[in-house]
Amino acid sequence: MEKDRIVEQIKDIVLYKTGKTIDEVSPQAKYEASSIMIMDDIKEDWAKTTKKNKDRRNAYYFSAEFLIGRSFGNNILNYGLNHEAEGVAEELGISLSALEEMEEDPALGNGGLGRLAACFMESAATENLPLQGYGVRYSQGLFKQYFNQGFQMEEGDDWTALGDPWSLRKQAETKIVNFKDQKVLAVPYDTPVIGYRNKNINTLRLWQAEAINGFDFSKFNNSLYDDSMSTKNRAEDITRVLYPNDSQKAGKILRLKQQYFFVSASIQDIVSKYKQHFPLDIKFKDFSKYHIFQLNDTHPVMAIPELMRLLLDENFLSWEEAWKITKKVFAFTNHTILQEAMEKWSEDIVETVNPRCFEIIKEIDRRFIAELKESKYTNEKIEELRIVSKGTVRMANLAIRTSIKVNGVAELHTEILKKDTLKDWYELYPSKFLNKTNGITPRRWLVYSNKELSNYITELLGSDDWILDLSKLKELEKYLDDETVLKRINEIKYNNKVRLAKYIKENEGVDIDPNSIFDIQVKRLHEYKRQLLNALHIVYLYNKIKSNPEIDIVPRTFIFGGKAAPGYFRAKSIIKFINEIAKLVNNDPIVSKKIKVVFVENFRVSYGEKIYPAADVSEQISTAGKEASGTGNMKFMLNGALTLGTYDGANIEIFKEAGEDSNFVFGATVEELKEIESTYDPEQLYLNDEVIKETVDILKSDIINDNGSYMFLEIYNSLIANKNEKPDAYFVLKDFHSYVKAHEKIDKEYRDSLSWARKSLKNIANAGKFSSDRTIKEYANEIWDI
Ligand code: 26V
Numbered sequence: 168m169e170k171d172r173i174v175e176q177i178k179d180i181v182l183y184k185t186g187k188t189i190d191e192v193s194p195q196a197k198y199e200a201s202s203i204m205i206m207d208d209i210k211e212d213w214a215k216t217t218k219k220n221k222d223r224r225n226a227y228y229f230s231a232e233f234l235i236g237r238s239f240g241n242n243i244l245n246y247g248l249n250h251e252a253e254g255v256a257e258e259l260g261i262s263l264s265a266l267e268e269m270e271e272d273p274a275l276g277n278g279g280l281g282r283l284a285a286c287f288m289e290s291a292a293t294e295n296l297p298l299q300g301y302g303v304r305y306s307q308g309l310f311k312q313y314f315n316q317g318f319q320m321e322e323g324d325d326w327t328a329l330g331d332p333w334s335l336r337k338q339a340e341t342k343i344v345n346f347k348d349q350k351v352l353a354v355p356y357d358t359p360v361i362g363y364r365n366k367n368i369n370t371l372r373l374w375q376a377e378a379i380n381g382f383d384f385s386k387f388n389n390s391l392y393d394d395s396m397s398t399k400n401r402a403e404d405i406t407r408v409l410y411p412n413d414s415q416k417a418g419k420i421l422r423l424k425q426q427y428f429f430v431s432a433s434i435q436d437i438v439s440k441y442k443q444h445f446p447l448d449i450k451f452k453d454f455s456k457y458h459i460f461q462l463n464d465t466h467p468v469m470a471i472p473e474l475m476r477l478l479l480d481e482n483f484l485s486w487e488e489a490w491k492i493t494k495k496v497f498a499f500t501n502h503t504i505l506q507e508a509m510e511k512w513s514e515d516i517v518e519t520v521n522p523r524c525f526e527i528i529k530e531i532d533r534r535f536i537a538e539l540k541e542s543k544y545t546n547e548k549i550e551e552l553r554i555v556s557k558g559t560v561r562m563a564n565l566a567i568r569t570s571i572k573v574n575g576v577a578e579l580h581t582e583i584l585k586k587d588t589l590k591d592w593y594e595l596y597p598s599k600f601l602n603k604t605n606g607i608t609p610r611r612w613l614v615y616s617n618k619e620l621s622n623y624i625t626e627l628l629g630s631d632d633w634i635l636d637l638s639k640l641k642e643l644e645k646y647l648d649d650e651t652v653l654k655r656i657n658e659i660k661y662n663n664k665v666r667l668a669k670y671i672k673e674n675e676g677v678d679i680d681p682n683s684i685f686d687i688q689v690k691r692l693h694e695y696k697r698q699l700l701n702a703l704h705i706v707y708l709y710n711k712i713k714s715n716p717e718i719d720i721v722p723r724t725f726i727f728g729g730k731a732a733p734g735y736f737r738a739k740s741i742i743k744f745i746n747e748i749a750k751l752v753n754n755d756p757i758v759s760k761k762i763k764v765v766f767v768e769n770f771r772v773s774y775g776e777k778i779y780p781a782a783d784v785s786e787q788i789s790t791a792g793k794e795a796s797g798t799g800n801m802k803f804m805l806n807g808a809l810t811l812g813t814y815d816g817a818n819i820e821i822f823k824e825a826g827e828d829s830n831f832v833f834g835a836t837v838e839e840l841k842e843i844e845s846t847y848d849p850e851q852l853y854l855n856d857e858v859i860k861e862t863v864d865i866l867k868s869d870i871i872n873d874n875g876s877y878m879f880l881e882i883y884n885s886l887i888a889n890k891n892e893k894p895d896a897y898f899v900l901k902d903f904h905s906y907v908k909a910h911e912k913i914d915k916e917y918r919d920s921l922s923w924a925r926k927s928l929k930n931i932a933n934a935g936k937f938s939s940d941r942t943i944k945e946y947a948n949e950i951w952d953i
Pocket of ligand 1: 278413464798
């Protein structure tokens with residue numbers, strides 16, 4: 168029997184690794200051995216896929232972040248071991264979920280961009296597409312978050328402290344990366360990306376920096392202990408830590424080194440494999456037939472000069488020959504329109520990282536300008552488009568100039584890029600621009616994390632084909648008026664809420680009621696995402712309940728989760744504010760009967776897996792035009808939550824697919840905001856509107872306490888009396904009443920539980936578009952040609 172074979176194999180690994188029998192070892196050891204068993208099981212299929220892909224055109228996803236989440240449960244599911252898994256765990260004397268909880272959740276990404284990369288890798292493997300991931304193996308993932316008196320605190324994330332059973336160190340394929348002031352080793356670690364039930368296994372290769380001659384014995388023998396370690400430390404520093412996506416990020420030299428490090432190693436790797444495979448093609452004539460590199464934002468853009476450098480200096484191609492190839496093999500994705508996130512590096516930093524690449528960038532710029540001048544471009548336009556200007560290198564410009572295609576990540580976002588942010592570029596290269604609306608993998612975000620709903624869908628549709636073709640969910644619409652089905656939808660949601668409530672009780676120490684509406688906002692903290700609007704609405708409700716304790720409202724639990732970048736003061740203030748509101752609300756004997764507030768600590772992929780299935784309401788309330796796409800919105804929708812959202816990013820496409828009447832749309836549109844932008848006066852709004860005034864004034868009251876940090880006054884000033892920047896730049900007060908109304912509608916509609924379930928089912932049935940299988944096939948067909 169398959170189960171017995173697996174159990175025996177795991178026991179064997181335990182014995183080999185620990186010298187003990189299964190009943191003597193820790194849960195951690197059982198988890199590790201089970202993971203090794205899976206790695207052993209898949210090895211032939213992995214090798215086969217690698218071999219098959221050698222002869223084909225491949226796409227390479229270059230990304231500084233791959234937020235892959237836990238591997239154990241997902242690999243069991245995708246490799247088809249899930250029917251045995253419970254039984255195997257039982258034989259090992261542990262539950263499957265306890266085994267799963269042993270795994271560290273690697274946080275090798277900040278948020279949306281990194282998680283998207285992980286969903287793409289999974290979908291490509293599932294769709295049999297040859298897509299390889301290349302990135303950085305950070306020793307420290309994104310910081311772990313906890314709260315002390317409601318303030319965010321950070322601690323390191325040493326995610327490999329107990330080992331990393333999911334990667335193989337490929338020492339023999341080590342590369343050397345040259346910086347102006349140091350040379351380091353790049354050691355690759357390969358992680359399998361297992362397609363869903365198709366035995367196709369692609370590779371995610373992450374590079375780790377190490378010293379070439381790590382340890383100086385002569386210094387050590389001379390008692391210069393610290394000195395003897397310094398080369399080693401300086402090398403390892405390069406991949407030590409994932410940078411938090413900071414709004415006021417400085418142009419940190421180590422960050423550019425990190426970027427150059429991984430793209431240099433990756434390009435070297437790919438070029439050297441090409442030369443092995445086609446030793447006769449010394450002019451690289453066929454290189455562009457076999458390779459296409461997708462640049463995930465500007466972070467990997469140094470790959471462009473690096474490829475040029477390798478072709479010119481190490482393979483002796485002429486500039487024209489090298490450029491012709493380089494111009495064919497890159498494509499670029501933009502993920503944000505926020506100006507501060509567009510990477511610009513000062514010339515001296517680029518020069519210190521790698522002087523030769525800097526020289527190449529300047530030459531690319533020089534030739535580009537000459538071309539523009541020839542086409543009679545005005546100096547003003549040329550200035551906009553230049554790659555090197557005013558002492559800085561603009562990475563987006565370098566990427567767009569070189570790439571075959573440039574894409575945004577949702578329809579609205581791409582339109583804004585074309586009409587506004589990248590207007591001049593769109594004029595110059597209209598055919599380069601296209602949209603690729605983001606997606607999420609249904610395996611992790613439904614089949615794995617919401618088993619009950621997933622099984623029910625299979626039961627209703629009579630087959631599990633929908634897992635590989637999410638558009639099939641549309642067939643669920645035939646049950647929209649079936650009371651038995653609607654009741655079962657509600658029952659499943661309730662069960663998921665019970666599970667989450669239990670988890671929150673254990674982890675946050677707060678009691679929440681599964682019969683209340685679970686109204687959830689989980690995402691990175693940022694002003695444009697407007698967690699502050701959500702918080703102010705809770706204050707408004709608090710005031711209302713205080714003045715009328717008998718008020719008839721459906722009990723609501725507001726759940727928040729998300730990290731603020733450690734240097735983003737205002738985002739941290741908002742966390743403190745929400746935690747203080749939670750304390751106020753939850754400790755009030757009357758108010759807490761109607762509403763509760765919880766900010767969960769350390770929101771991450773594995774927390775998301777428990778949260779999305781339990782949501783009734785999905786808060787997607789960014790200022791219109793600011794959220795490029797969002798992907799959390801899709802996870803909620805697929806799990807049957809109704810979206811409370813603005814016309815922003817992919818929300819618009821969600822409303823279009825599922826219907827506005829199955830969701831709650833509010834707030835000003837991009838066009839409306841543009842119209843009022845120059846005359847918007849939040850202070851007048853505040854002075855003339857009693858409700859807004861009373862709500863916002865809590866920030867200056869002693870009802871809540873910021874422990875002398877002045878954080879709440881700072882938030883107040885940011886809305887009303889900002890001296891240095893525009894007050895209320897994200898239109899929180901402007902959208903306040905519209906948001907309150909939408910919440911009132913939720914309160915009203917939730918009372919009709921069948922009608923609510925119908926809307927929930929409508930969302931599930933129309934979530935097909937948001938499968939990353941759809942997205943990745945569009946990339947494959949319209950950009951990569953694989
Ligand atoms: C910027 C920086 C700047 C400096 C240091 C590190 C760092 C890391 C990441 C970033 C940019 C983050 C951009 C991002 O995550 N954008 C999100 O991408 C999602 C996937 O396309 C999209 O759904 C979200 O709307 C968008 O905010």
